[in-house]
Amino acid sequence: MTQKxxxxxxxxxxxxxxxxxxxxxxxxxxxLDALSASRKLAYTSAATILxxxxxxxxxxxxxxxxxxxYRATLxxxxxxxxSLRNLSEKLFDNAPATLVARLVDDNHLSQEALDEIRALIxxxxxxxxx
Amino acid sequence: MxxxxxxxxxxxxxxxxxxLACGLSAALGAGLGALRLGHLVSVQLRLMRLGFLAVLIGPxxxxxxxxxxxxxxxxxxxxxxxxxxxxxxxxxxxxxxxLQQLLGWRDMLHxxxxxxxxxxxxxxxxxxxxxxxxxxxxxxxxxARLRAMIGASxxxxxxGRLELRLSDTVLVPFSTRGLSRRYVVVPSSMLANDADLRIxxxxxxxxxxxxxxxxxxxxxxxxPLFFWNPAFHLWKRRMERLRELACDRQVVTRRGxxxxxxxxxxxxxxxxxxxxxxxxAVDAPVVALVRTENRLFAQRSAQLLRDRMVTLIEGRxxxxxxxxxxxxxxxxxxxxxxxxxxxxxxxxxxxxxxxLSTIINLExxxxxxxxxxxxxxxx
Numbered sequence: 483m484t485q486k487x488x489x490x491x492x493x494x495x496x497x498x499x500x501x502x503x504x505x506x507x508x509x510x511x512x513x514l515d516a517l518s519a520s521r522k523l524a525y526t527s528a529a530t531i532l533x534x535x536x537x538x539x540x541x542x543x544x545x546x547x548x549x550x551x552y553r554a555t556l557x558x559x560x561x562x563x564x565s566l567r568n569l570s571e572k573l574f575d576n577a578p579a580t581l582v583a584r585l586v587d588d589n590h591l592s593q594e595a596l597d598e599i600r601a602l603i604x605x606x607x608x609x610x611x612x
Numbered sequence: 613m614x615x616x617x618x619x620x621x622x623x624x625x626x627x628x629x630x631x632l633a634c635g636l637s638a639a640l641g642a643g644l645g646a647l648r649l650g651h652l653v654s655v656q657l658r659l660m661r662l663g664f665l666a667v668l669i670g671p672x673x674x675x676x677x678x679x680x681x682x683x684x685x686x687x688x689x690x691x692x693x694x695x696x697x698x699x700x701x702x703x704x705x706x707x708x709x710x711l712q713q714l715l716g717w718r719d720m721l722h723x724x725x726x727x728x729x730x731x732x733x734x735x736x737x738x739x740x741x742x743x744x745x746x747x748x749x750x751x752x753x754x755x756a757r758l759r760a761m762i763g764a765s766x767x768x769x770x771x772g773r774l775e776l777r778l779s780d781t782v783l784v785p786f787s788t789r790g791l792s793r794r795y796v797v798v799p800s801s802m803l804a805n806d807a808d809l810r811i812x813x814x815x816x817x818x819x820x821x822x823x824x825x826x827x828x829x830x831x832x833x834x835x836p837l838f839f840w841n842p843a844f845h846l847w848k849r850r851m852e853r854l855r856e857l858a859c860d861r862q863v864v865t866r867r868g869x870x871x872x873x874x875x876x877x878x879x880x881x882x883x884x885x886x887x888x889x890x891x892x893a894v895d896a897p898v899v900a901l902v903r904t905e906n907r908l909f910a911q912r913s914a915q916l917l918r919d920r921m922v923t924l925i926e927g928r929x930x931x932x933x934x935x936x937x938x939x940x941x942x943x944x945x946x947x948x949x950x951x952x953x954x955x956x957x958x959x960x961x962x963x964x965x966x967x968l969s970t971i972i973n974l975e976x977x978x979x980x981x982x983x984x985x986x987x988x989x990x991x
Contacts, residue, residue: 523806527809534766
């Protein structure tokens with residue numbers, strides 16, 4: 483199958499990948515069942531979305547009897563890093579510090595969340611110094 | 613040089629006929645509107661297409677075929693001969709010299725542009741050549757972009773030579789074709805809405821059925837040659853409007869969609885393409901579900917969308933369009949061919965033209981005599 487170069491997911495594809503990351507391995511029917519009830523999607527459309535994800539190299543499929551079972555080839559963490567790098571490059575002039583500063587300045591962040599961020603940075607700095 | 617000259621004449625004729633055809637189609641549209649028959653869009657579309665073919669083919673055949681020498685004199689249908697005979701019968705007043713100059717505009721144009729070039733003629737030719745080159749380059753670039761867009765899309769399904777593809781970058785569904793394959797490209801985000809997806813596919817497949825894609829490609833290819841002629845652009849815009857109205861009507865009738873559902877789909881596609889802030893300017897030879905153009909032409913796109921919805925809501929079906937087309941094709945094509953023959957250069961000197969020339973010569977002689985009489989000393 484031809485591999486396309488698009489490294490990012492559309493909104494509906496991200497929804498599918500999120501379900502697949504939660505489920506580990508899933509058939510089209512499994513993913514459809516895991517989607518929210520408000521998302522009314524035909525089986526054929528769901529199968530097409532998974533086939534595109536396969537063309538984008540985000541998932542691989544294996545045939546089990548008459549159905550295909552899909553598995554993510556890229557972890558959620560890896561995709562989060564890729565998306566953040568892209569965001570940093572495109573919106574924050576390739577300066578991750580600006581991205582973090584914008585996040586920290588955001589009034590919606592609770593004290594708890596800020597403590598968590600501080601702990602993560604401290605941990606990373608500790609690891610680098612040791 | 614004879615062939616170049618004949619082709620130049622044919623090119624001038626096509627441009628003149630385009631203006632005439634444009635006027636005729638506007639009159640036809642207005643006439644049908646006045647008769648409350650404006651809903652006959654597929655009839656108008658087919659007649660416009662036939663008329664366009666007659667406009668293109670007639671002058672070229674007359675220029676290249678041996679008919680050139682035979683048809684005009686035998687048929688004795690010539691516009692300039694007609695004008696001269698009307699003049700001689702006193703139907704309108706004008707100075708004979710001015711009339712001769714008016715009738716000789718084609719020869720003058722011919723000599724100015726194809727003869728030994730004056731700086732002005734060279735400048736006109738340079739502007740024309742630059743325009744043709746610019747529009748041709750634009751076309752090539754848009755085809756290259758279109759190819760890249762299709763290449764980056766995802767294969768979905770194939771039915772014979774028709775390929776359905778999904779794209780992350782495209783905002784509006786469209787159809788186009790290559791040398792052998794035909795493509796319908798749909799935004800992948802549309803998969804999340806089954807109803808819109810069905811309507812968009814139905815619409816694009818109807819465009820393919822109506823041969824709209826081939827016509828769009830053909831007109832885009834011809835655009836560099838006629839870029840300076842407003843009649844060509846008006847004609848093209850009118851055909852685009854009619855093809856969308858005809859397509860909408862066919863899709864709703866054949867597939868039984870509710871008009872409200874169909875209109876809402878058009879609005880959603882238009883809205884989502886504008887919301888994303890990246891307008892899909894349909895410069896490429898494609899036929900899209902809706903047009904979303906840049907600010908300069910935004911009003912035109914909005915007007916077309918409004919017309920489409922109003923026509924659908926009015927919901928008048930066309931009765932026996934094929935019969936009407938069959939009845940009107942003969943007179944229309946005949947009229948265009950007659951016009952093509954009538955605007956040809958007159959083959960020979962007719963009696964009336966000799967008479968006009970004699971009048972002009974007599975007037976010149978009279979003027980000369982008057983000058984010489986005045987300059988001689990009186991006896």
